[in-house]
Amino acid sequence: MTAYDTPHGSPEVIDRRDGPYGEVVLRRHGDLLQIIANGCFLMDTSDGRSERLLVDAALGALDGRPAPEILIGGLGVGFSLAHAAAAPRWGRIAVAERERAIIDWHRAGPLAELSASALADPRTEIIEVDLVAHVNETSDTYDVLCLDIDNGPEWTVTEGNESLYSRAGLAACARVLRKDGVLAVWSAKPSPDFARTLRNAGFRHVRTEEIPVARGVPDVVHLAVRPG
Numbered sequence: 677m678t679a680y681d682t683p684h685g686s687p688e689v690i691d692r693r694d695g696p697y698g699e700v701v702l703r704r705h706g707d708l709l710q711i712i713a714n715g716c717f718l719m720d721t722s723d724g725r726s727e728r729l730l731v732d733a734a735l736g737a738l739d740g741r742p743a744p745e746i747l748i749g750g751l752g753v754g755f756s757l758a759h760a761a762a763a764p765r766w767g768r769i770a771v772a773e774r775e776r777a778i779i780d781w782h783r784a785g786p787l788a789e790l791s792a793s794a795l796a797d798p799r800t801e802i803i804e805v806d807l808v809a810h811v812n813e814t815s816d817t818y819d820v821l822c823l824d825i826d827n828g829p830e831w832t833v834t835e836g837n838e839s840l841y842s843r844a845g846l847a848a849c850a851r852v853l854r855k856d857g858v859l860a861v862w863s864a865k866p867s868p869d870f871a872r873t874l875r876n877a878g879f880r881h882v883r884t885e886e887i888p889v890a891r892g893v894p895d896v897v898h899l900a901v902r903p904g
Contacts, residue, residue, distance in 0.1 A: 690786060693777035697806075697834055700777045702786065709753060709786055711778065713833050719752045721790065726862060726887040726895045727755035727824065733885050733897050734820045734860035735765065743767030744819035747852065749807040751778050754791035756824060761794035769799045770818070774806040808840050811848040820858045821849055828863030829870040829898075841870055846877040853902040861898040870898060878903030 687705035698714040710720040731746070738744055746766055748756050751773035760769045773779055779802055781787040782795065794800055803810065807825050826832040829841035839845045841861075849859055859879065863870070866884060874882045879900035886894040 691777065691781065693775075695775060695777060697774060700775050702777070702781055704786070711753065713775075716827075716833055718827075718833065721753050724753075724755035724759075726897070727752070728759045729885065729887055730822050730824060730860050730862050730897050731756050731759045731763075733899055734822055734858045735763070737858045737860070737881070737899050737901065738820060739856060741819060746770070746820040746822065747772060747816075747818040749821065749823040750825040751782060751791075751802065752824060754782055754787055754794065756822060757800065758791055758794045761797045761800060767799060768801065768818075769794075769797070770801045770803055770816075772803045772805050772807040772810050774804070776804060779804060806836075808836060808845070808848075811840075811845075811852050814852060817852050817854050818857065819854050820860065821853055822860045822862075823849075824862040828865060829861065829867050829873075831864060841873065843873060843877045846874065846879065850877070850879070850902050855902065855904075857902040859898075859900045859902065863896050863898060865893045866896045867898070874898065874900045880904070 685706060687703040689701060689703050691702045693700050701712040703710045703712060708720045708722050711718045744766060745768040746760055748771045751771050757771050760766050782791045826837050832838050871882055881901045883899050884896045886896050888894050
């Protein structure tokens with residue numbers, strides 16, 4: 677979710693919404709579109725390599741089952757959805773997004789240019805729901821769960837998201853995964869503590885993949901296989 681390069685000049689606010697989880701803002705900064713939630717930078721359209729790796733790494737960690745179904749936590753600027761929809765191997769592609777504003781920006785706003793073809797794909801389903809509530813309450817199951825709703829397990833957008841990265845929250849994630857399903861979690865920095873929590877929660881084959889960035893520590897994707 678972090679930006680790789682920051683353009684010069686002042687950003688222009690395109691839309692600002694107050695919702696049940698606080699303020700969400702869409703800005704244009706040079707050629708980039710940026711999403712800000714409660715004053716916290718979430719992501720922009722500068723790159724997308726880490727979102728693509730999130731999807732690819734999860735698929736690579738999965739066995740060869742046909743048409744695997746994926747749940748992506750967080751629509752964001754649409755990189756993960758667009759990348760999944762571009763791969764014919766995926767079956768159902770569900771995206772859980774709690775912010776109505778972000779869904780609107782994709783369906784009839786400036787972000788449509790990134791996601792229009794993916795939203796038109798018959799495999800795609802947008803679920804307007806809080807991901808934390810969804811993994812605790814849904815009866816649906818998936819082969820892959822990709823989480824990109826925070827800047828990482830140790831840098832959450834809202835306090836309510838913290839529970840998702842605890843043992844109880846990971847048990848809820850495991851509940852929506854099918855046998856040998858894969859959990860992939862994006863993070864702005866490596867988190868050895870989270871990797872330990874994954875192992876303590878019974879997940880198998882826990883590892884991280886790094887994504888080099890222009891400055892600072894690399895972004896990472898935490899990967900783990902559902903407890904047996």
